Amino acid sequence: xxxxxxxxxxxxxxxxxxxxxxxxxxxxxxxxxxxxxxxxxxxxxxxxxxxxxxxxxxxxxxxxxxxxxxxxxxxxxxxxxxxxxxxxxxxxxxxxxxxxxxxxxxxxxxxxxxxxxxxxxxxxxxxxxxxxxxxxxxxxxxxxxxxxxxxxxxxxxxxxxxxxxxxxxxxxxxxxxxxxxxxxxxxxxxxxxxxxxxxxxxxxxxxxxxxxxxxxxxxxxxxxxxxxxxxxxxxxxxxxxxxxxxxxxxxxxxxxxxxxxxxxxxxxxxxxxxxxxxxxxxxxxxxxxxxxxxxxxxxxxxxxxxxxxxxxxxxxxxxxxxxxxxxxxxxxxxxxxxxxxxxxxxxxxxxxxxxxxxxxxxxxxxxxxx
Numbered sequence: 237x238x239x240x241x242x243x244x245x246x247x248x249x250x251x252x253x254x255x256x257x258x259x260x261x262x263x264x265x266x267x268x269x270x271x272x273x274x275x276x277x278x279x280x281x282x283x284x285x286x287x288x289x290x291x292x293x294x295x296x297x298x299x300x301x302x303x304x305x306x307x308x309x310x311x312x313x314x315x316x317x318x319x320x321x322x323x324x325x326x327x328x329x330x331x332x333x334x335x336x337x338x339x340x341x342x343x344x345x346x347x348x349x350x351x352x353x354x355x356x357x358x359x360x361x362x363x364x365x366x367x368x369x370x371x372x373x374x375x376x377x378x379x380x381x382x383x384x385x386x387x388x389x390x391x392x393x394x395x396x397x398x399x400x401x402x403x404x405x406x407x408x409x410x411x412x413x414x415x416x417x418x419x420x421x422x423x424x425x426x427x428x429x430x431x432x433x434x435x436x437x438x439x440x441x442x443x444x445x446x447x448x449x450x451x452x453x454x455x456x457x458x459x460x461x462x463x464x465x466x467x468x469x470x471x472x473x474x475x476x477x478x479x480x481x482x483x484x485x486x487x488x489x490x491x492x493x494x495x496x497x498x499x500x501x502x503x504x505x506x507x508x509x510x511x512x513x514x515x516x517x518x519x520x521x522x523x524x525x526x527x528x529x530x531x532x533x534x535x536x537x538x539x540x541x542x543x544x545x546x547x548x549x550x551x552x553x554x555x556x557x558x559x560x561x562x563x564x565x566x567x568x569x570x571x572x573x574x575x576x577x578x579x580x581x582x583x584x585x586x587x588x589x590x591x592x593x594x595x596x597x598x599x600x601x602x603x604x605x606x
Contacts, residue, residue, distance in 0.1 A: 350443045351533070353546040355465025357457070359562045360525075360554025360598035361575040367606045368520035368571020372479040372509035375523050379604035381483040381507040388419045390484025391504060399492035407490050407498065410534045413439065413544050414488060414500040421467035422506050422528065423482050430469040430565060441538055441545045457563035457593075464566055465549040468506065468526055471565040472513060478521040479509040493533070499547075500532040512570055520571035523604055526553040554602070558595035 369375050376382055384390055393411050398404045417439045426432040433452060440448055451461040463469065470476070486504025493499045508524045533545040555569040556562055557576045569575060 350441055350545050351547055352447060352460055353444070353465070354548045355451075355459055355462040355551075356549065356594070357462055357464050357551045357553070357562050358594045358596050359556035359558055359560065360552055360596045360602075361558050362555040362569060362598045362603065363600060364574065366522050366555050366569045366571055366573050367604050368522045369604075369606050370518060370520055372521045372523075374606060375509060375521060375604045376483060376507070378606050379507065379523060380602065381485075381505075381523070381525075384483035384485045384505075384507060386481045386483060387423055388415075388484075391415050391418050391486065391488070394488055394490070396490075399498070401495045402492060402498055406536075406539050409539045409542070410498045410500050410532070410544075411488055411490050413534070413538070413542050414490075414502055414530075414532045416542075417532070417544055417546075418502055418504060418528075418530065422504070422526070423484070425477060425480055427467055428469055428477060428508070429472050431472075433467065436467050439542070439544055441543045444545060455564040457561070462563045464553075464562060464564065465551060466546070468528070469565055470510070471567045474513055475510045475524075475568055475570060476513050476515075477508060478511040483507040496535055498534040498539070500534070500544075502528070502530040502532070504528055510568060510570060522555075522568075522571040524553065524555070524566070524568040525598075525602060526551065526566075552596065554596075554598035 367375070376384075393408070393415060396404055396407050396411065398407060402410075417436065420435040420439065421427060424432075424435055427435060433448075437445065437448055447460065448466060451463050451466060455461060455463050459465075484504055484506050486502065489501045491499055491501075505525065505527045508526070509521050510524050511519050511521050529548075529550040530546065531548040533547050535545075538544060553562065553566055553568070555573075555575065556567065557569065559576055560567045
């Protein structure tokens with residue numbers, strides 16, 4: 237006799253000749269048990285996902301009723317794997333946009349301040365008349381600069397060795413940048429004539445540019461905004477180069493100040509042959525001697541960008557008059573001239589922030605013997 241038919245399923249009793257489970261269930265370990273057919277039994281989710289569904293026995297009682305019907309497709313949400321993939325794509329896209337807005341090589345210390353350079357310029361006054369000669373070569377030959385190299389050859393790089401935290405190539409990069417700064421700020425005729433400061437400006441760390449620009453917009457002998465501390469430039473209304481082959485001698489030294497910083501110390505003497513501005517080639521020339529001691533600092537961003545931080549600049553230049561303004565432009569004494577009477581400008585010890593006026597005497601041995 238047939239048992240009651242639930243919706244969508246069929247079962248048979250032994251009276252109908254079909255198999256039926258015993259009341260106690262299928263014994264374990266014998267053929268026909270549940271474990272034997274576990275690999276071919278479909279779970280409920282698989283059955284629900286089927287596109288064809290068999291009608292129940294009650295539904296098939298009607299005449300001409302089909303045995304199966306087609307089910308509408310299930311509207312299921314996104315699987316977990318798809319959601320994870322979409323999330324990863326969104327994160328990658330957002331990261332790409334962020335890195336595009338923020339330059340990938342932007343310095344992590346770009347917003348940190350750097351040390352303000354100390355700029356000192358000391359004029360050296362002669363004790364008598366300034367020697368002169370028509371041929372600048374005669375002046376050089378009879379001066380301490382007779383054996384100096386010409387131009388950038390006088391700024392050679394020293395032997396390079398790595399430090400505890402910087403490689404050979406990084407030390408070379410620091411020395412090369414320092415040399416470029418010295419050459420551009422002391423030997424470039426356009427810079428010396430006071431026409432162009434950009435060749436020097438582009439070599440400075442970007443965090444020092446405001447102070448550099450302010451020095452030339454509002455020069456002052458305050459040790460911070462002194463143009464002649466940044467570079468060598470003449471008062472073009474009074475003097476001009478008589479020979480562009482400037483004589484140079486000096487040294488460069490690199491060392492590690494800490495694990496993140498390299499320092500380069502430069503000490504060079506430059507000798508310029510000058511004539512009065514607008515003078516003919518037959519006018520007497522004289523020599524101007526400038527000694528520059530510069531201290532540079534480099535972090536890893538500076539090394540990569542070919543830039544330097546100028547930490548200190550100490551300049552001694554002569555022959556100059558002590559009373560002349562040497563902060564903005566150098567006004568050298570030319571052939572046959574003598575220093576004006578009087579010492580440097582007075583210093584007021586009661587004025588806060590008042591810079592100390594400095595001046596020295598140019599030794600006779602520093603002048604050419606002509």
